[in-house]
Amino acid sequence: MEDVLARDAMAQRRAENLHLGIVLRNYQHLATGAGLAREIASSWDEAHALAGLGRCALADGHRAQAGVLLRQALEIFQRIGAAEVPELLAELDALAGPPPAR
DSSP states (O other): OHHHHHHHHHHHHHHHHHHHHHHHHHHHHHHHHHHHHHHTTOHHHHHHHHHHHHHHHHHTTOHHHHHHHHHHHHHHHHHHTOTTHHHHHHHHHHHHSOOOOO
C-alpha cells in the first residue's frame, strides 16, 4: 500500500511541476509580447498580453497580481472600445469572489 501511495504522490508532484513549467513558459512569452506591443504602440495586443499574464498569475495562485494585470488590460480595452470588455469584466467579477476550492 505504501508503494502505491508513494507512486501517487510522485505522479502528483510531476503533474504539478509540469503545470508550473507551462504557466512559467506562457508567462515569459506573454511578458515579451506585452513589451513588444508597447514598443509598436499596439494597445489591443498589449491588452491581450496583459490579460494573458493575469490568467497565468491566477493559474499560479497569485489572485492579487492577476487582478492588477486584468484591470490593466480592462482599462486599455475600455479606452480603445474593444469587444473584449464584457469578458474581462466577468473575469474580474469572478476573481472578486471567494477562491475556488482545491
